[in-house]
Amino acid sequence: MFMLLSVQAQEVRIDSIPISLEKVWAKAAVNSKEIKMNHLHTQSGAEAVKNARSKQLPEIGFNANYGKLANIPIFNNGILQHADYIPLEDHSIYGATIAAYFDIYNGHKLKTNIQKETVKQKLSQYIEEETIESIHYQVAQAYLKLQLYLQFEKLVKKNIYQNEERLKLIQKLHTGGVVLKSDVLRAQLQLSKQKTSLTEILNNAQLAMQELNIFMGEPDDQILKPIDIIGFQEDQKLMGYDDYIDNAINKSPLQKIAKQKVALSKLNVEGLKADKLPRIGFFGDYNYSYPQIKLYPYANAPYLLGVVGVKLSYTISSIYHDVHKDEEAKIIYEEQKIAQENVQDNLRKDINKAYKHYVEDQEKIEESQLSIKQATENYRILNQTYFNQLSLITDLLDADAQLLQAQFELISAQISEKLHYYQLLKNTGNL
Template identity: 75%
Template sequence: MLVFVAVKAQSTIQDSIPLSLENVWKKAAVNSKEIKRSQLHSKSGSEAVKNAKSKQLPEIGINANYGKLANIPIFNEGILHHADFIPLEDHSIYGVTLDSYFEIYNGQRLKTNIQKESVKQELSKYMEEETTLSIHFEVAQAYLKLQLYLQYEKLVKQNVHQSEARLALIQKLYNGGVVLKSDLLRAQLLLSKQKIALTEIKNNAELVMQELNIFMGNPDSQKLKPTDQIGFQQDRKTMTYDEYVHNAIDKSPLQKIANQKVELGILNIAALKSDKLPRIGLFGEYSYSYPQIKLYPYENAPYLLGVVGVKLSYSISSIYHDVHKEEEAKILLEEEKIARENVEDNLRKVINKSYQRYIEDQEKKEVFQLNIEQATENYRILNQTYFNQLSLITDLLDADTQLLQAQIDLISAKIAEQLHYCELLKNTGDL
């Protein structure tokens, strides 16, 4: 019974799951560890903003102490002579203090810090968007690659069956002394190469399936069956290169990240400037203590004391301590501005590359479709002429290889077209 259950479970894992690219994206959004990590980072940014805002609330503290006093020595004749001790009736000392402070002016420190944390939160959101787009593109790459390998496998399998049937006919002709042994050996060699290629294609498909399974949180050995059709079934509206670049600068998370880093650099300079301004706040203190030794005359009794007022503080050393910090912040700001320009340059470069390849793939499809028609007719003619002893085996095998290559080229162009289109969407923030 246990063996039956184990076999049944194994067969369940091995059954192929029909899967569209959209479904893979949805599962990856839930199971991708990189996306989860970026989401947690974004949540931590939200808490950091709340923490910065909470600093606007008054500071309230309480402290308590208890101790024992020693007898107090009095050196009437100097420290080198014998001391007289003042006897204490009660050696205990204790107190409880409640204090508070509310800042009413701090040179915009708190406001600037809140703005910095808000910018960091936006930065983490854009980083999450970029991570999601990158995962979407990686998933699309793997999905399209799997489609490609499965189509390769289908074509090569058909080619192997065709080669086996052709080899059987050549074997009969060789047994009858009609063709040379070299013809038989060449046909056998081609068949062996095709079988090796088929094995490699199957292994590549298995590797890509594992990659997709990891994205979706499935077992590594789970079989997958892509359901999306290969190639675009209708003409897609293609924007111009300038329109793609405009979209990228407007919506690309990479561009938004670069903008936020520049904004953060500006706020860092503002924060350093605010450190040179004074701080003004209201304070209050209420304490219960024993004994009364703060005010004269002293009393060996507990007492209550309350104090309220205004506190002004100013760090004079910040005038010369922060000079180099400000210069460093200004240099870092210029660095971020240059980095932003570099991001825009790179976006234009990768978009132009994807755009040109996308247009190129569309042109290739038409050429490769014509190549298939020509290669099919060429193979048909040579197949007839060879078995009528009017052409060489090398011509027939070359025609077979050319037909297979033409079919592979067309599928590759269709997959490449989809991939480059996904790349355009990724770089413009629309994938």
């Protein structure tokens, strides 16, 4: 069953699609639902800025009305007595009004609102950038994970083939009475474990493929073949730790987001101050009505009335209504400043961690390369001595497992090195 699964996997991979990490990134940028949502939010922010600027234009309104007047009762002898009615020649009433208002001064409230919407738009842009960086990193994780499991698959398949050939030789020796039955059982057990490990590796590879396909908007069962080189490449240049910190402070979307939140909370404080200032503006009304009941003497006739002037308004209650709102805005402003400092602290911490792990990975690669050489030679010697009846089966199987483990560790260190490199790029806004 395990061999059939392995053969089937080999046959399927013939039709696999070669793909690079750059291509996955490009497809994810087009098909990622998170990126699409954030992009739309950024577009809506641009419209909000335009809407805030449009408030600088004069306010112009029009209204019209038509109705019927009831007879007007007059209670000369009290409300409980019979009323006399004023006769009306025409019960109709109608009118139309055009009104305009233009702000001269409003405590810079309009200016503050425009600034707030502009900051919100920039905040949306930086959130979109952070989303793209995050998606790129998640894609890189899945891509490297797929590379890791495909390399593990090759190593385990090769090891299974060698174990099967070795088991045949051990069985022949057992048939000839040269080795014990326990040697055959131990060899069979190790082979069984490797086949079980292969099944787990194949499943993990399929899960990583599905994850990449979802990022790209492709069918879940599409077979992918990563073509990027495993390990450090010449175009991947590691900078100094201080350079990464400077880049993070200046270019990281997380830092930009925190900065915009501070600016927005400061504008909220300024906006509340503007609410307490008087509002001055030009106004104009042009009114057509019937009947003429606004000016004395009244008349059953239509009339036109136009008024222009300067209007001053001031909300006195804002002085005591907004006291707690002002304090809340100031507290939020201080909170956002601390949050920005916290973002910087976390960026430094994450960069330091990724940087040190990256250096560790390079050391592990060198160590693993030496371990493979040593494990290869050790396995060669024990394989030869065992079949010459000079060593035990347990020593040979341990040597075989150590060699495979050393090969695993080399691939893992190379993948980890690349992942930590991408983590450094993400934290500095360069991924």
